[in-house]
Amino acid sequence: GENVEQHPSTLSVQEGDSAVIKCTYSDSASNYFPWYKQELGKRPQLIIDIRSNVGEKKDQRIAVTLNKTAKHFSLHITETQPEDSAVYFCAASYSGGGADGLTFGKGTHLIIQP
């Protein structure tokens, strides 16, 4: 099955600086890569996703890049703000056998320092 590695586990940045979170995946059949933001005690919420036919996608201060050859994808947050503090999860969709459940990385705790 799919295995997703996520780094770093904790990331502390100054407000206004950029943050980058990186993930690698193992299954070359995976073709859908979403990112979720989870605040303490709340549900994970989709913030951006990318599919394998696209190399980069941007939505305001958030961007995601995908390198299918190297099997890694990254989340970039620019001009970070206090409300960006949360745990971020990357995921990959394992499409083998008709199943399409997401395999998640272990999460990155992003701390925005004022």
Next chain:
Amino acid sequence: DSGVTQTPKHLITATGQRVTLRCSPRSGDLSVYWYQQSLDQGLQFLIQYYNGEERAKGNILERFSAQQFPDLHSELNLSSLELGDSALYFCASSSPRGSSGNTIYFGEGSWLTVV
């Protein structure tokens, strides 16, 4: 609001007991997923159902079982509960999008505390 409804929101029960968590997917979604999130763990995939049929199994214990009913709601049954089963259990749903992966939406979760 994601449109995925989970009940109960909080549940406290004793070791050895059995509980049932309930999930209603978003209107029109055929797939239901169950995930477990413990304090020091990420989101562990348990099981997926699609239109009433089991489609994929993840790290689901034999003491746990699930089903999806004709009206597409799903239940996760946890039996012989142990302290380590204390966690936040999420249900999620998605609609079929074809071969390029499905967007999955999570419910608010059910907090289970085993004492």
